[in-house]
Amino acid sequence: MPDKMLMPHMRCVVAGAGPAGLSAIYHLDNETLLLEKNSTIGGGCRSIEEKGFTFDYAGHIMFTQDAYVRKLYEVLLGDNLHWQNREAWIYSKEVYTRYPFQGALYGLPSEIIKECIIGAIEAKFGKIDGQVAKNSDKLANKINDCCADGVVEPPEHTAISAPSLRCCPAPQNFEQFIYKTWGEGIAKHFLMPYNKKLWTIPLTAMDTSWLNGRVPICDLTEIIESALKPVSKPMGPNAVFGYPLRGGFQALVTGFLPHIKGKVELNAEIVHLSPRNRRVTLADGRVFEYDVLISTIPLPELVKCMQDEAPETVIRAAQDLKRISIRCVNLGVARENITDKHWIYFPEDTIFHRIFVQGNASPHCNPPGGFGLTCEISYSPWKPLPYDGEALLNRCIQDCINVGLLTREDTLITANEVDIPYAYIVHDHARQKNVSTIKNWLEEHDIILSGRYSEWEYYNSDHAFLAGKRAAEAAAFKLGIGS
Numbered sequence: 001m002p003d004k005m006l007m008p009h010m011r012c013v014v015a016g017a018g019p020a021g022l023s024a025i026y027h028l029d030n031e032t033l034l035l036e037k038n039s040t041i042g043g044g045c046r047s048i049e050e051k052g053f054t055f056d057y058a059g060h061i062m063f064t065q066d067a068y069v070r071k072l073y074e075v076l077l078g079d080n081l082h083w084q085n086r087e088a089w090i091y092s093k094e095v096y097t098r099y100p101f102q103g104a105l106y107g108l109p110s111e112i113i114k115e116c117i118i119g120a121i122e123a124k125f126g127k128i129d130g131q132v133a134k135n136s137d138k139l140a141n142k143i144n145d146c147c148a149d150g151v152v153e154p155p156e157h158t159a160i161s162a163p164s165l166r167c168c169p170a171p172q173n174f175e176q177f178i179y180k181t182w183g184e185g186i187a188k189h190f191l192m193p194y195n196k197k198l199w200t201i202p203l204t205a206m207d208t209s210w211l212n213g214r215v216p217i218c219d220l221t222e223i224i225e226s227a228l229k230p231v232s233k234p235m236g237p238n239a240v241f242g243y244p245l246r247g248g249f250q251a252l253v254t255g256f257l258p259h260i261k262g263k264v265e266l267n268a269e270i271v272h273l274s275p276r277n278r279r280v281t282l283a284d285g286r287v288f289e290y291d292v293l294i295s296t297i298p299l300p301e302l303v304k305c306m307q308d309e310a311p312e313t314v315i316r317a318a319q320d321l322k323r324i325s326i327r328c329v330n331l332g333v334a335r336e337n338i339t340d341k342h343w344i345y346f347p348e349d350t351i352f353h354r355i356f357v358q359g360n361a362s363p364h365c366n367p368p369g370g371f372g373l374t375c376e377i378s379y380s381p382w383k384p385l386p387y388d389g390e391a392l393l394n395r396c397i398q399d400c401i402n403v404g405l406l407t408r409e410d411t412l413i414t415a416n417e418v419d420i421p422y423a424y425i426v427h428d429h430a431r432q433k434n435v436s437t438i439k440n441w442l443e444e445h446d447i448i449l450s451g452r453y454s455e456w457e458y459y460n461s462d463h464a465f466l467a468g469k470r471a472a473e474a475a476a477f478k479l480g481i482g483s
């Protein structure tokens, strides 16, 4: 450890320059210091540039339901922003269908469509042949939102006699939610294999608190209509999305810099935190004292930094938090217009579960004559990466050929890998209790948690912007200043 050097006292220190940390300092005054361990800002919203290609840290797009964030987008990007209709597709059974699977069945083999429709009907009304539907044996006696479509239909308003509606409790886990909402066919042919591939753990181990608004819910009529004719328009919360015209997704977060009044320090990794003494120590030996700390760094990392100052209950709770990592294999292909889609989901046996196509989000992400593809592969202690380096790259290329995106004649201008150790937090059944244990203890020491991996919440960047704003307001309140 280098010699320690005590630096001038700061009223507020913000740890981490991802969207939450940048938003926090943006909303605070000039007596704020932002410490970021990387040499660039942006956290999970960074982009890299190589040989004329721009690749994001996994596919990122802008969408929000929040009016404040929509205004913030204009502040951050000005006219470097464009909006477009989403072209999100699924490749399965050797055909492309629109996302969401359950709202765009047209084009799938007829047997599959039949299974999906019958399953969806049975999930709503009970087995056609009078037997009990899968998973409904676990259902108790209260009426709930059987289809999770926001509508509880009382039996008296239902034309068909619907015994299952009278014994339809709320789903206890993500797997039950899938079966109860969409039925066996849609579960079997997309939602179960895709989500198992992405999450790497049994879906029964996950709760449903994170789903709110994330999974497009369509009703039975929409499911049936979607099987009869092609669906021409995208549906769901991000059917229209924004993306920076130039600079990749990074441009959005870089847009904070001209507006920040405090100080931003890069290459400033926090290696030790003393809540008792209100001090953070950096890897280079500098020590900063603060009145209030806003932390946006991953919760398990923060707790590790506190070493034995954290009580055993807090250490154990942090060790029990579960997450999924993502490895991106970026391919810069020497051929233009490989696909017109923005991203594609792969529920079957490709190594990647999704490919993102930055060059269709903005043409400036590709050099002339080139086309970038980002293959996203999830891994975890429960499903380690089967290959690394060259072998992983070769497997991605082979799978791209297998699904018809690349040909054997294609050549690469460039290829690289980006690793995201903290990618998706897992909403397992112990998450809420563990997070509360840690958060409550930290609050007693004027440490405010903010952001996706700090609050351990399934936030997108718009939620992280709002989390940073909330944290700034809480810090200003504690310090007795206007934010």
Ligand SMILES: Cc1cc2nc3c(=O)[nH]c(=O)nc-3n(C[C@H](O)[C@H](O)[C@H](O)COP(=O)(O)OP(=O)(O)OC[C@H]3O[C@@H](n4cnc5c(N)ncnc54)[C@H](O)[C@@H]3O)c2cc1C
Pocket: 015, 016, 017, 018, 019, 020, 021, 035, 036, 037, 038, 041, 042, 043, 044, 045, 057, 058, 059, 060, 061, 062, 063, 268, 269, 270, 271, 296, 297, 298, 301, 326, 376, 420, 422, 423, 424, 450, 451, 452, 453, 454, 459, 460, 461, 462, 464
């Ligand atoms: C695969 C994937 C796809 C996504 N797609 C989208 C999308 O389409 N749209 C969208 O809006 N969002 C998307 N997101 C979510 C988005 O990336 C996150 O919401 C956002 O990055 C969270 O911001 P944050 O500031 O909370 O955390 P982060 O971005 O992780 O920022 C935390 C910062 O803390 C720094 N740090 C960590 N440890 C230390 C330390 N010891 N000392 C100092 N600094 C430290 C990190 O380097 C980092 O810069 C996606 C995420 C993933 C994984």
